[in-house]
Amino acid sequence: MIIKILGSGCSNCKKLEANVREAAQELGLSITIDKIQDMKDIVSYGVMSTPSLVVDESVKMIGKVASVEEIKKLFKTLNL
Numbered sequence: 001m002i003i004k005i006l007g008s009g010c011s012n013c014k015k016l017e018a019n020v021r022e023a024a025q026e027l028g029l030s031i032t033i034d035k036i037q038d039m040k041d042i043v044s045y046g047v048m049s050t051p052s053l054v055v056d057e058s059v060k061m062i063g064k065v066a067s068v069e070e071i072k073k074l075f076k077t078l079n080l
Contacts, residue, residue, distance in 0.1 A: 002057075004034045006042045007050035012065045016051045023071035 003020055007013035017033060024031045036042055036054075045054060049063030053071075060074055 001029060001031045001055065002034065003031050004036050004054035006036045006045060006047050006052040006054060009035065009037050010051070013051040016053065016065050019066060019068045020053070020071055023068045023075060026068070027072060027075055029075065 003024075005013055005017050005020070007016070013035070017035070020031070020033060036045075042050065042052070045052070045059050047059060047062055051065060052059060052063065053061040053066065053074075055074070055078060066074070
């Protein structure tokens with residue numbers, strides 16, 4: 001599974017990345033995380049607020065630092 005964190009690399013982006021890693025680890029998922037920091041690339045996803053979370057090229061969360069539990073719930077609803 002490929003996860004993309006869209007954002008400038010700010011503290012919220014780093015927290016979202018840490019939460020994604022923790023959620024995946026707790027669920028035993030193998031993931032790859034790409035950090036997308038170029039505004040042109042971020043806007044190409046239709047995102048204007050960061051941090052945002054993209055799972056397998058589908059935007060799942062915008063402008064939010066999701067908790068570990070929220071991310072785990074998302075992964076479960078995606079049957080990952």
